[in-house]
Each structure stands twice: as structure tokens, then as C-alpha cells.
Amino acid sequence: MADETLPFWKTKKLSEMSLQEWDSLCDGCAKCCLHKLEDQDSGDLSYTDVACRLLNIGACRCENYVERTFVVPDCIELMPTNLNVLRWLPPTCAYRLINEGKELYWWHHLVSGDREDVHKERVSVRGRAVPERRAGDLEDHIVHWPEDGYQ
């Protein structure tokens, strides 16, 4: 029997979570909303600091979450069944961490109780991303910080 003193993400599989529980796992970092580039020859992926046109960079929130995959066709909806193949998910992403059997970091709002901690710890894109309309060539915007783990 599940230990009821433990939080849901420690007792349930991702596929067993309610929609509300699933949605609450997102830490709001918005690193998944940055454009990525794929090397045609090697297949290697690089992050850029250029935000998707629907991202409110200050709030780290999608401006049209409900219709996002219609408005931005390459926006990929995370599901328990596709986490293993989405190799661009940042190492701090809560879905990736749980899927890999790891702990959430202390700054995750479900642990700390404060949705601002992800920003205070500079894990999110707030203050670091560039709006798509002002970016120009994506190749000039390759960055590595979205792939950094949390020390």
C-alpha cells in the first residue's frame, strides 16, 4: 500500500497521475520553450536563448496554452509516453527527473511552496531569453545554460 505521508510524485507513476497532478509538476522554467537547432550531419541538438513567439518571457508562461499545439505546430505536448524520446528536455525538468527516478530540487514549487524560487535560483529563462521577433539568425543565439544541471 502507498505511504500516504509521501507526496503524489513519490507514490504514483507519471501515467497514474491526475491531470491536475501532472500539470502541477511543471516547474515553470520555460526552458522547453526555447528554440533548439539540430545539426543535420551529427543530429546533435543545441539550445538557443530565443523564446517561442507565444512565450511571455517575464512570466515564463505560454500566452495560449490551450491552443498552443495548433498555433505553434512544433510545440510538443509532454506525455508519460513521450518523455523517453524527448532528448532535449533540460536536466532540471521535473518530468524528466521523475521519469528518471530522481528527486525534485528544493526550488521546485511543490517542494519549496514558492513558485518564485525557480526564478530566484536562475533556473528559468526569465531575464535570459530573447523574443523571437528580435532574434534574427538562430545560429547566433546558441547557448549552453539551458542544458546545465543544478549544482
Ligand code: SF4
Ligand atoms: S522544462 Fe519541464 S519543468 Fe520546465 S517548463 Fe518545460 S515542461 Fe515545465
Ligand code: SF4
Ligand atoms: S507554444 Fe507555448 S508551450 Fe509551446 S513552446 Fe511555445 S510558449 Fe512553450
